[in-house]
Amino acid sequence: MKASNNSQEGFILLGFSDKPQLETILFGVILVFYILNLVGNITIILVSCLDFKLHTPMYFFLANLSFVDLSLTTCIVPQLLVTMGKKDKTMSFSGCVVQLYVSMGLGSTECIILAVMAYDRYAAVCRPLHYVVIMHPQLCLWLAVTAWLSGLVTSLIQCSLTIQLPMCGHNQLDHICCEVPVLIRLACVDTTFNEAELFVASVLFLVVPVSLILVSYGYIAHAILRIKSTSGRHKAFGTCSSHLMVVIIFYGTIIFMYLQPVKSQSKDQGKFVSLFYTVVTPLLNPVIYTLRNKDVKGALKKLLLGKILASEKL
Structure with a gap:
């Protein structure tokens, strides 16, 4: 990033500072959501690893998804809470760069x-x-490794191109975190190439996966409708509806952020959309998969009862 001023002064993360009352309310809401997020996703990871019955491809990928969500919110929320809780909204240049690379990599990994x-x-x-x-x-291991490596590669390429843009002393980020579209908007040079590259990356990591998901669920719906048993159809729909719900919420919000022209984005809308897929969606995953999944609830009860019995023996 060719701006020595930026590296010395850092960035001013404005967030919702223009709405003090809203910022105070959001601080409490985000803090609660973050704590629940930690508890929910850590629970899914532990249950998936400790219960032998859940050592299946579905729960292997679910554990990966929970780890991504846990890491993504931890990358963004603590810094957001710090800047929201004080008058000095400054975020260090190095902190912004780390957040940029990590969040982009994790978000891309989740798409895959x-x-x-x-x-x-x-x-x-x-x-x-x-x-x-x-x-x-x-195959499961190979698919998981491919997802993580894809996220890493796209983050290295996209973020490296972005931080090379000269900011000419502009260091006020009217956003809740460091994201590529926001930093591109700060650049004082022609960003046509960066915007085109971002669009191509967004198509590869958003449009292509969504298309594959829709095709998969088209086949799934057709197969379910052929099941003669009503209880069988309900069970099949229940198994897949949770994943489809997460997909719709996650992709819907992130497509809004990344697949529209950078300079046409509404700043306030962008803040709430980013808040949704970095704070709300990661919490929905454990809620949906635990409250609507008998296997996970059964494994959780088994682990809790085992700990209670072990403590009673002591």
Whole structure:
């Protein structure tokens, strides 16, 4: 980032400072959501790892999704709460760069993981007899590694191009965190190439996965409708509806942020949209998957009862 002033002064993260009363309310709401997020996603990770019955592809990818969500919110929320809780809204240049790289990498990884989870559900519903063969452990590991590496590569490319843009002393970020579209907007040079590159990356990590997910669920819906048993149809719909709900919420908000022209974005809308997919959506994942999933609830009860019995023996 060619601006020595930026590296010395850092960035002023304005957030909702123009609305003091709203900022106070949001501080409390975000703090509560973050705590619940930590508890929910850590619970899913622990249950998925500790309960042998959940050592399946579905819960392997769910644990990966929870880890991504946990890391993404931890990358953004603590810094946001610090700037919201004090008059000095300054965020260091290095802190902004780290947040930029990490959040972009994690967000891109989540896009791929959600698509992989849709493929897993397709295999489970449409190819049940061959499911174990299709989703063998080596393939699951390869898909997870591909998702993480894809996020890493796109973050290195996209963020590296962004931080090279000269800001000419502009250091006020009218946003809740350091994101690529916001930093591009601060640049004092022609950003056509950066915007085009961001659009291409957004198509690859948003439009393509969404298309694959829709195709997968098209096949799933067709297979479910052919099930003669009413209880069987309900069970199949219940298994897949949770994932589809997460997909709609996550992709809907992030597409709004990244697939419209950078300079046409409404600043206030952008703040609330970013707040939604960095704070709200990561909390919805554990809520949806635990409250609507008998396996997870059963495993959680089993672990809790085991700990209670162990403590009583002591």
